[in-house]
Amino acid sequence: MVKYIEKAGIPAVHICAITNISETVGANRIVPAVAIPHPTGNPELSKEEEYILRKNLIKKALEALETDINGQTLFKGVRV
Amino acid sequence: MKIIYYINQFFGNIGGEEAANQPPVIKEGAVGPAGGLENMLEGKGEVVATIICGDSYFAENQSEAKDKILKEISKYKADIFVAGPAFNAGRYGIACGSICQAVQEKLKIPALTAMYPENPGVDPYRKEVYILKTGDSAASMRKALPKMAEFIPRLLSDEEIGFPEEEGYIPQGRRVNIFSDKSGAVRAVDMLMKKMKGEEFDTELPMPVFTHVEPVPGIILDEATIAVITTGGIVPWGNPDSLKASNADRFLIYNIEDIDDLKEGEYQTVHGGYDPVYANEDPDRILPLDVLKELESEKVFNKLYNEYFVTVGNTTAVSNARKFGEDIAERLLNDGVDGVILTST
Numbered sequence: 001m002v003k004y005i006e007k008a009g010i011p012a013v014h015i016c017a018i019t020n021i022s023e024t025v026g027a028n029r030i031v032p033a034v035a036i037p038h039p040t041g042n043p044e045l046s047k048e049e050e051y052i053l054r055k056n057l058i059k060k061a062l063e064a065l066e067t068d069i070n071g072q073t074l075f076k077g078v079r080v
Numbered sequence: 081m082k083i084i085y086y087i088n089q090f091f092g093n094i095g096g097e098e099a100a101n102q103p104p105v106i107k108e109g110a111v112g113p114a115g116g117l118e119n120m121l122e123g124k125g126e127v128v129a130t131i132i133c134g135d136s137y138f139a140e141n142q143s144e145a146k147d148k149i150l151k152e153i154s155k156y157k158a159d160i161f162v163a164g165p166a167f168n169a170g171r172y173g174i175a176c177g178s179i180c181q182a183v184q185e186k187l188k189i190p191a192l193t194a195m196y197p198e199n200p201g202v203d204p205y206r207k208e209v210y211i212l213k214t215g216d217s218a219a220s221m222r223k224a225l226p227k228m229a230e231f232i233p234r235l236l237s238d239e240e241i242g243f244p245e246e247e248g249y250i251p252q253g254r255r256v257n258i259f260s261d262k263s264g265a266v267r268a269v270d271m272l273m274k275k276m277k278g279e280e281f282d283t284e285l286p287m288p289v290f291t292h293v294e295p296v297p298g299i300i301l302d303e304a305t306i307a308v309i310t311t312g313g314i315v316p317w318g319n320p321d322s323l324k325a326s327n328a329d330r331f332l333i334y335n336i337e338d339i340d341d342l343k344e345g346e347y348q349t350v351h352g353g354y355d356p357v358y359a360n361e362d363p364d365r366i367l368p369l370d371v372l373k374e375l376e377s378e379k380v381f382n383k384l385y386n387e388y389f390v391t392v393g394n395t396t397a398v399s400n401a402r403k404f405g406e407d408i409a410e411r412l413l414n415d416g417v418d419g420v421i422l423t424s425t
Contacts, residue, residue: 001309001391002422003293004405010412011296012420022424028295038358039312039423041365054364055371058421062306062381065419066298073295 002027013064015039015057019074028072029064031057034080042080053080081125081236084153085114086163086179088172092132100171102134104145106152113225117162120229128156135171138178145175146182154187160236161187165194165224166201168216173201180209190235194224197250210235211250288398304418307385309408311393312359312366312425313351314342323392325352331391331404336384341370353394354425366423385417393424 003026005012013029014022017036033039040054056078064075089099091112110118110127118127131149138145153161161183163176173195180191194212195201202211212231214224227248234241244251260267267284274281315323321332342363349359349366364370367388376384389408393401412420 001311001401001405001408002420004402005409005412005420005422006296007293008406008409008413009296010409010417010420011299012422014422014424016424024290026290026292028293033423036425037354037356038365039425040368040371041358041362043358043361043365050365051371054368055374058368058371058375059380061421062301062375062419065304065306065421066301068298069295071295072292 002029011065013061013075015061023072023074026072028069029067029075030072031061031064031075031078032080033057053078081159081233082156083114083118083125083127083232084156084158084161085110085117085127085130086149086161086176087112087114087130087132088166088169088175089132089134092130094132094134100134100136102132103137103141104131104133104149104152106131113165113221114162116221116225117229120226121232124233125160128158129153133175135169135175138175139171142178146179149179150182150186153183158189160189160232161191162228162232163191163193165212165214165221165228166196166199167214167218167220167224168196168199170200173199174204175201177201177205177209177211181205184208192228192231192235194228202250206250207252207254210241210252212248213250299418301381301419302379304381305383305385305416306372306381306419306421307387307389307412307417308367308369308372309389309420309422310367310424311351311391311396312354312423313349313392313394314347314359314363314367314390315350317346317348319348319350323350323390325350325392326394326396328392328394328396328400328404331389331408333387333389335387336369337386339369340373342367351392351394351425353392359425366425368421368423372421381419385412385415 002012002014014027015031015033016022017033019030019032022030034042042050060075060078089102107130111130114127114130163180166173166176176193180193183191192210194214196216212227271281347363349356359366372384
């Protein structure tokens with residue numbers, strides 16, 4: 001889905017846990033998620049810490065959208 | 081053996097496109113390619129009747145056409161039903177597949193058809209109906225008919241039909257267990273050793289090939305409208321629109337204009353492929369609405385699109401996923417969305 005949205009001209013970023021599947025299928029902008037059952041959350045953290053983590057992940061996703069890229073790019077760096 | 085044969089208006093010599101609305105007629109004996117097939121059977125089989133039906137008639141009146149045809153056929157006590165070959169003619173291929181499936185189901189006799197592998201009639205019917213492979217045009221009729229003549233007695237006998245590659249039919253998607261003299265682990269390592277040495281090897285499972293798209297340039301965030309999508313199956317509590325837990329056949333759209341947070345008990349996941357506990361406790365863990373709303377209010381980006389899109393990524397067909405992507409993109413382009421965040425589980 002990400003790929004065909006991008007093909008239509010809208011940059012799309014994929015937040016997912018199994019990034020190599022996303023890479024194989026062909027997404028261009030990928031942000032590693034926390035885990036399969038909670039990509040943008042972490043139940044081990046307190047509510048406040050989890051919120052901060054989620055916000056950081058989405059900020060990273062937005063960063064991916066504003067970055068010019070040459071090919072498939074993983075946007076890492078958020079501590080999950 | 082007694083054969084009933086189905087052909088379209090063209091092969092039935094009624095006419096071309098202008099005759100495509102011909103309702104089904106039944107003629108005694110063999111007409112058109114049915115005659116050729118009968119000759120090839122060399123006395124072993126007889127085409128007792130041929131049904132001729134217009135391709136458009138069948139396509140536009142599928143149940144009536146099937147009912148009429150089944151009624152006519154049941155008078156004959158045939159042993160087998162044959163349709164086509166349809167080559168790459170789409171309506172004809174669909175008609176052949178459809179009528180073969182109906183005959184097998186309702187009359188309990190085997191059916192056989194033949195068409196080009198890319199014919200749209202293949203996918204919906206190949207699992208239940210043997211579809212022999214043909215070339216893409218009637219120019220290959222001379223090769224197609226002998227294949228059919230050879231296959232027919234085999235279908236009627238007690239002989240096991242072998243694998244598609246050997247027998248010439250389109251793979252039906254069946255998995256058949258066979259014994260090997262080597263365990264899977266040994267076969268896998270043998271394959272790996274060959275691959276590492278640069279030697280040829282035969283894969284036991286061909287991998288699909290995915291195309292890549294050119295990356296779109298980055299956007300200016302503070303002017304941008306961002307939309308959020310998830311394949312994690314987040315829907316309003318109770319799943320009011322019955323999104324399926326796997327094999328998604330559609331995506332849904334929900335308005336998020338007036339909510340700032342997805343709360344336990346108000347939203348839930350229906351995705352059948354991951355542990356739902358964490359998502360149901362806090363659906364923002366899948367669809368991060370809370371932080372998106374906050375980032376919007378902080379003007380990190382200009383606007384959050386007022387709806388979210390959801391489907392379930394569990395065993396979704398690639399062809400469906402593509403369609404969803406294209407349909408969603410069309411809507412987003414119309415509505416001036418500049419960037420998309422898609423979360424998956």
